[in-house]
Amino acid sequence: MRRTKALRIALTLQIAGLILELLSLLRLTPATFMLFLGAGAPLIGLGCFIYLFLVIRDMIRKEVL
Amino acid sequence: MILALTSPLVLTSGLVILSLLIAAYLWTGGGELAAGRAGKLLFLAGALVFPLVALLAGASQDMRGAEQTKFCLSCHEMGPFYHSLYVDEDDAIPALHYQNRYVPRDAACYTCHRDYTMFGTLKDKLTGMHHVYVHFLGKIPDPDKIALYKPYPNSNCLQCHGGSRKFDASSDHNSKDAPLADIYSGKISCGTSGCHDSIHMIKDLKDENFWKPKPEEQP
Numbered sequence: 333m334r335r336t337k338a339l340r341i342a343l344t345l346q347i348a349g350l351i352l353e354l355l356s357l358l359r360l361t362p363a364t365f366m367l368f369l370g371a372g373a374p375l376i377g378l379g380c381f382i383y384l385f386l387v388i389r390d391m392i393r394k395e396v397l
Numbered sequence: 398m399i400l401a402l403t404s405p406l407v408l409t410s411g412l413v414i415l416s417l418l419i420a421a422y423l424w425t426g427g428g429e430l431a432a433g434r435a436g437k438l439l440f441l442a443g444a445l446v447f448p449l450v451a452l453l454a455g456a457s458q459d460m461r462g463a464e465q466t467k468f469c470l471s472c473h474e475m476g477p478f479y480h481s482l483y484v485d486e487d488d489a490i491p492a493l494h495y496q497n498r499y500v501p502r503d504a505a506c507y508t509c510h511r512d513y514t515m516f517g518t519l520k521d522k523l524t525g526m527h528h529v530y531v532h533f534l535g536k537i538p539d540p541d542k543i544a545l546y547k548p549y550p551n552s553n554c555l556q557c558h559g560g561s562r563k564f565d566a567s568s569d570h571n572s573k574d575a576p577l578a579d580i581y582s583g584k585i586s587c588g589t590s591g592c593h594d595s596i597h598m599i600k601d602l603k604d605e606n607f608w609k610p611k612p613e614e615q616p
Contacts, residue, residue, distance in 0.1 A: 339444070343424040346448045350417045353455040357410045360462040361471045362529040368459060369526070376452045383444040 335386060342382035349375030405461075409454045416451040419443035463525060464507040472532045477540040478506075481597040485606040488595040490588075496608055499557070513556040541599045549588045549596075551580060 352372030356364035423443045426436070462468060469475050482495040482505065491509070494500045500508040511521045524546070531537060558564045559581065570577050575592065579585040587593050598605070 339440075340424060342444060343420050346444065347417060347420050347424065350413055350420065350448065350451060353451065354410065354413045354417070356459055357406065357413060357455060360459060360468060362468070362532055365459055365463060365468075366526070366529045366533070368455065373452055373456065376448050380445050380449055383440070387441075 338382060338386055342379040342386075344379075345375045345382070346379035349373065349377075349379065405454075405458060409451070409458045412447070412454055413451045416443070416447040419447055460522065463522070464504050466503055466505045466507075469506040472528070474532070474537050474540055474543065475506075477599050477602060478543075478597050480607075481599060481602060483607045483610075484598065484602070485608045486595070488593075489598060490593050490595060491597055492608070496610075509553060511553075512550065513552050543599075548586060551583045551585075551587050554587045555581065 349372040352364075352368050352375070356368035356372070419439070420443055423440060429436075466479070470479050481489070482492050484492040487493060491505075494509070495502060495505050507521075511517055564570060565577060569575065569592065570580055575585050575590065580587065588596060
């Protein structure tokens with residue numbers, strides 16, 4: 333249950349980041365540029381990090397690693 | 398039409414939309430999807446590979462977009478600097494370069510104001526971020542008070558002019574006051590030594606005549 337919740341959080345962060353990225357691609361202005369680099373990119377990165385963390389944790393638990 | 402569809406901007410936007418759709422699908426499926434083997438692979442693609450590739454492609458696309466003249470002009474305080482590119486005077490260095498297409502018009506600011514060093518592009522992007530910060534959150538100075546952080550480096554001029562036959566053979570560049578070696582080493586500044594000092598002339602713009610390009614010449 334906690335794992336599902338964590339995955340949902342990771343995906344939510346990524347969706348928010350991707351929306352900001354799409355905004356900057358559709359209309360590039362200093363504001364959208366700053367929003368993407370300052371908020372969108374870190375959100376996507378954080379989402380990927382959470383997903384990777386869960387995967388590696390699972391692997392350690394199953395003694396794959 | 399096909400060309401437009403394969404442009405980097407369209408492809409990157411498509412990739413971002415695809416990543417969004419996969420992420421949204423996974424979000425609705427939640428943990429159940431991640432149970433099976435196919436679901437795990439879909440999660441790997443949708444929660445790691447696609448977002449990361451989309452992030453890199455988008456950042457690269459935005460970085461390229463930020464080199465465009467129109468991006469620099471998004472900030473109204475840059476208006477007089479753009480206006481100065483139309484000054485009808487041969488001595489005005491930026492205007493001369495812009496009007497005669499010595500620099501690409503759609504990337505005029507970036508061509509002259511990027512540092513041509515190993516980390517020049519990165520340094521310029523960081524400086525640009527500072528400009529954006531000041532534009533939104535800082536105190537914007539009057540256009541005539543806007544100045545470079547450090548003196549304009551000769552290397553930016555020499556990136557194009559250096560090694561050119563006309564430039565090296567010019568008597569002005571081989572005079573006692575301005576020997577070629579000193580110009581190349583940066584000991585004598587191109588812009589502030591009194592030789593090419595008509596730069597953007599923001600204070601004098603109201604007294605200048607302006608070049609009126611034909612409609613097809615306008616960027």
